[in-house]
Amino acid sequence: MIAPSIETRDLTIRFGGHAAVNSVSCTFRPGELTVIVGPNGAGKTTFFSLVSGQLSPTEGAILKDGRDITQLSPSARAKAGIGRAFQLTNLFPKLSVLENVRLAVQARHGVGPRLFRPAAAFSEISDRAAEHLRATRLEDVADLPAAALPHGDQRKLEVAILLAMEPDIFMFDEPTAGMSVDEAPVILELIDEIRQDKTKTVLLVEHKMDVVRALADRIVVLHNGELVADGPPEEVIAMPIVREIYLGIPAEGGGA
Numbered sequence: 121m122i123a124p125s126i127e128t129r130d131l132t133i134r135f136g137g138h139a140a141v142n143s144v145s146c147t148f149r150p151g152e153l154t155v156i157v158g159p160n161g162a163g164k165t166t167f168f169s170l171v172s173g174q175l176s177p178t179e180g181a182i183l184k185d186g187r188d189i190t191q192l193s194p195s196a197r198a199k200a201g202i203g204r205a206f207q208l209t210n211l212f213p214k215l216s217v218l219e220n221v222r223l224a225v226q227a228r229h230g231v232g233p234r235l236f237r238p239a240a241a242f243s244e245i246s247d248r249a250a251e252h253l254r255a256t257r258l259e260d261v262a263d264l265p266a267a268a269l270p271h272g273d274q275r276k277l278e279v280a281i282l283l284a285m286e287p288d289i290f291m292f293d294e295p296t297a298g299m300s301v302d303e304a305p306v307i308l309e310l311i312d313e314i315r316q317d318k319t320k321t322v323l324l325v326e327h328k329m330d331v332v333r334a335l336a337d338r339i340v341v342l343h344n345g346e347l348v349a350d351g352p353p354e355e356v357i358a359m360p361i362v363r364e365i366y367l368g369i370p371a372e373g374g375g376a
């Protein structure tokens with residue numbers, strides 16, 4: 121079996137006395153798209169923040185490719201290949217769409233050995249940025265300031281920035297939230313493309329069941345901070361506990 125790219129061991133965070141994520145042990149592997157589901161307040165976003173480093177656990181550990189990264193800062197984790205799409209918080213609003221993506225490409229590749237041939241480096245960076253804009257269908261708005269984009273295009277820009285950072289772990293938190301019906305497919309197709317790259321691990325928090333069904337190789341269910349189910353989509357969706365707590369369908373037979 122392929123070695124896990126991300127592993128959490130007894131991952132726990134308490135706010136006051138409340139465990140928002142409670143002893144979650146889970147492994148994620150390259151070539152696999154896992155959707156994390158659960159009711160509001162289940163701990164999904166908190167779990168993401170623990171993995172990407174915005175929050176530090178009260179207990180437990182996070183490993184990337186077998187290395188303990190629990191103490192690493194968010195930026196060190198990003199350098200280590202953990203890429204999280206942030207809901208609009210890492211855009212430079214006054215810079216153009218293209219500049220936003222160029223900066224991400226530059227941050228990923230640095231200047232390094234190219235320092236002495238800036239013209240070549242410049243065009244290479246621009247080419248890559250243009251490629252990410254094409255992939256996210258943002259070429260036509262490349263020269264607009266990020267702040268001028270409608271919400272759906274800003275969300276696409278986040279994805280373009282994430283692509284530019286070339287992570288090996290992609291984390292998306294409700295990537296199509298607030299998008300119109302004709303905008304969402306572009307993002308979902310892109311996520312599907314990333315999923316097909318067997319070197320990438322994709323984690324997705326999603327509420328919409330049609331999206332979950334379309335993309336998930338595996339579903340992890342969180343409830344009250346605990347991992348209550350983990351498996352192939354059809355199996356997990358059929359589990360009575362999942363139908364009850366996530367879909368709101370009472371378990372048959374008058375049981376719990």
Ligand SMILES: Nc1ncnc2c1ncn2[C@@H]1O[C@H](COP(=O)(O)OP(=O)(O)OP(=O)(O)O)[C@@H](O)[C@H]1O
Pocket residue numbers: 135140158159160161162163164165166167
């Ligand atoms: N910084 C914080 N301080 C205190 N409590 C927090 C903090 N962040 C999250 N929580 C609590 O932790 C629990 C899990 O929240 P979280 O946002 O991770 O849930 P979620 O599954 O992502 O929910 P949603 O689907 O609504 O986004 C909630 O009870 C929330 O109130």
